[in-house]
Amino acid sequence: MATFRMSDGTVVKTENASKVWVEDKNWDGSNWISVATGEQFEHQSLYRSRRGRFYVVHRSDWQGNIPHAEWISNEEAVRWLIANDHELPDDLKELEDIVCE
Secondary structure (H helix, E strand, O other): OOEEEOOOOOEEEHHHOOEEEEOOEEEOOOOEEEOOOOOOOEEEEEEEOOOOOEEEEEEEOOOOOOOEEEEEOHHHHHHHHHHOOOOOOHHHHHHHHHHOO
16 A cells, blocks of 8 residues: 655545556567556556545556656546546446547
C-alpha cells in the first residue's frame, strides 16, 4: 500500500480505495507491454477513492523513479477502463458513448 500527496494537497492512501483496476498487458513476442502506457517499464493502476474520485498511480521499473499519483476525470477513467479491457461501473456507463467512437 502507498500514500500520495495529490496536486490539490489531498492525501490519498491506496489501501482506502473502494476499487482498484490494474493495467492490461500485451505480449510483443519478447516482453509484456502495458496497454495503459505503451511501455515495457512504465505502469499504471486506476483507483477509485472512498469518496468516489478517480486517480492513476504511475510506477516505473527504472531504478530511482518514484511512484506518483494524479487525479483524473470520470471521462478519463472511462477511457482508461475501456482501453484496459475492464467492465465499466454502472455509474460510468452513460459516459461510454461520449468517449468512444
